[in-house]
Amino acid sequence: MTKHGKRHIWNIHPSAGAKSAVAYTFASLFSKGLAFVTVPIFTRIMSTSEMGTVNLYNSWQAILTVIATLSLTYGGYMVALKEYEHERDRYESSVLTLTTFSSLVFFAVYSVAPDFWSRILGLDKSLILLMLVGFLLLPATEFWLARQRYEYKYKAATLVTIGSAILASALSVLAVLYMRESGRTAEGRLFANYAVLYVVALVLWIYIMVRGRKFIVMRYWKFSLALSVPLIANQFATQILNNSGRVMIGWFVDNSAVGIYGTLSSVSTVSAIVWSAINSSFIPFLYRNIDDSEGKKRVRSLSSFLLLSYAAMCVLITFLAPEVVKIIATDEYMAAIYIMPPISAAIFQNAISNMYSNVLLYHKKSSYIMIASICGAVLNIVLNAILIPLFGYQAAAYSMLIAFVFLSYVQMRISRKLHFTITKTRETVYDDKIIIAIQWLMIVLSAIAIPLYRFTVARYVAAFVLMVASLFFYMRIRKSI
Template sequence: MVKSIISKYKNVPVEVKASIYYTICSIVQKCIVLITLPIFTRLMTTQQYGQYSIYQSWMNIVAIFATLNLQYGSFDTAMIKFENDRDRYISSIQGIVSVLTLITLIIYIIAPVFWNDLLELPSILVLAMIVEILMSTVLTFWTNKQRFMYKYKPMIIVTLIISVASPLIGLVGVLLFEEKGIARILGNTAVYLCIGLIIYIYQLYKGKALYDKKYWTYALKFNIPLIPYYLSQMIFNQSDRIMISRMSGQTNAALYSVAYQFAVVLVFVINSINSSFVPWTYRSIKDKKYNMIKKVTNIIIIFIATMLIVLILFGPEAIAILGGSKYKDAIWVVPPVAGSLLFLFLSQLCINVMFYFEENSYLVKGSILSAVLNIVLNFLLIPVFGYVVAGYTTLFSYIVFWLSNLYYMNKSCKDKIEDYRYDTLFDWKKIFIIATAFTILIILLTFTYYTIWLRIIFVGIIGIIALLNRNKIIEYFKLIKG
């Protein structure tokens, strides 16, 4: 029996093994974050945890300018285009990031007081941020190359070391020092510095160049036009916490952050579904199998909506475990933020098609519109209704993001697909009905937070419906698998 399993395992293609291990690694990473979160929320005050969450938010935004997101965008295409010179390409763009982070450091040194006030962070954390941006980007270059070459073992080892060491060292720092927010951040930075520096030297040794005109030109030309898109997406994900901190205090930013981390816990599942769905969609468009796209898409949307509803129903219990009693008011953030993930997936359906037809300019327009709307709504509503409203501005902005991408997708398809109608690729009439019912439902589910019995009944109803329709559900999964 064991020999048979080992034999079958050896015959599994390396691409499949790599995909399986990457997925397991992602799940383990997410589990470590969720397991350690209750420890830190109980050891740190809400203000200290708020400082940590604000640091993370600002770092993600600053990183776009300090790295141009060179680890994304152009990287995969470069691994194909420069297949025989990958090491030199990586060491060269490492040089770009090194120069950009040095420029970032100089800009900070010129006016440290201004930047400290803007970021709401002391100098030591701003310097730590710049170091972590450089080292984490270098590590991402390396891990992306390992993924591309299906060398999953070293990538998984390094990823798990970081995933375990970062919270462990952070925990030691939190226990030993009074400034627990700073200790948590510096512990994380120390891990990235130690491992990232080794990878930096190794990649420089392999590529033997920090500058290559050909590779610098290629990377900069590809990624600079995408900066508005990357920035708008980061604003979607991070601006809520920054604005809450500025307008309502770091304590409320901490409450929102804990609820947000739970609400988006399924985002990696949705991203995995989309990653698997994209190649099939592209083949189906090429083969003009439009009806099959409609059928499978509707099933996936209902599946994602159901997962999100179950997640929302367990919101109060999850926040109680993750944050404790001092975070109990954060439960009201969970429904709208979790609900926004469905509209993120609907937007991705449109974005996939635009990428297929190489209409990237439309993508940037929709992203900027929605990001600006999110900021304006937060600016107007947070002072009036408090931090919880940021969850609803996120939901509304993602709905607008979806509708704008739907508009631009239809516009790009008219010239690409013969006799194109708005429902040629997707059954938007049914999708609109599902999306509307889902939005109304997640708002109604907030009223069940007052009593656990209502939510238990609701979960039971979902279970009974699933049991009665099990044969149909199995057929749907077979259809998707096929």
């Protein structure tokens, strides 16, 4: 419903949504997949310690971006695009001004004690400055891409995403090759990669500001902050769940262990690239179908189908992990291959959490997302603090799995109860029983992969059976949908 009480009529042809979903999925897979494809080059040129520095940088950037940008680039932005349908240009430039101010405050805080922050983060000052520039510029790219996706305008966004990914990857490889004798390949790789992304972001920053020409509009700021402030804690907690393992491995072990853990976990997180694209395209579909019974039926069918397909992908990657690691890394990484099943299973739990947090965000109940995420993050930190010193860096994978299972159940329960209360019905958005069944089937199958890593033939047979079963269920579910 709009603020005038009239239901908005969407006149976008269904094929436009389908084309947009395919284009964005392909662009996301290509750009992030390209970064994954270059891993074999980096693991053979860079030491595990240098790889650890890169992983540590990326982890801290993911965690701190949430605070530095006030979480304005996350889910609340999509809600605002619907709320301010005829004022999007002005809204966009205004919130970009807000993220600019917040990033400058972040820079000022760092400037007071740069040595202190360098010790805490375990990073060189030059890398922290690189990160701070990103806090200033990268929100422009996020805002622009989110709006393009929401409006089903995919051609320019696809071109920008793929083009910048190719150039950034190429320059990163060249920088590492050029600086391999200097012992600073981590810095060279990071500066080369982000230089490309920052140039694109700067152009988009200027474009958004010139197009909107509104910089401080308090009603836009109040609306956005009302949604984003609770999400700061939520997204910060989410990033803690995703990245605290690497950070705490750096504290309790060393950067070399961070490099091994981070590189192998990147194999499992390939599937997260797919899910990110799927979820981004699923959100508009959910929001347009959640208000009526027939729409909810479509949502239940599609959500179960997406999760089952994604579960099959995660399990398949887990079964084929030894072959993937042999391709992307050297022998020193193979000893840690057993962390991949729990990491893959944890990533799938995050997909379930995303499904239910989408519903909470639609009802503007982001504070509940925050509470659940904080509880999960605290659990993860506590488990890491206990288990890593006792069992080594591999324990971080199991800590993450336990925390994400806990989070998925909390999100599910809260979302269900609030939806019933708000809609005054007992009609669920998703088929919870099917989702729980998929959840535990995925965990069990991932665990089965662990003993099979020593038996190649048996593992190949199991992977083949999984592929056939997935295809069978895909056809059945597709037909029912």
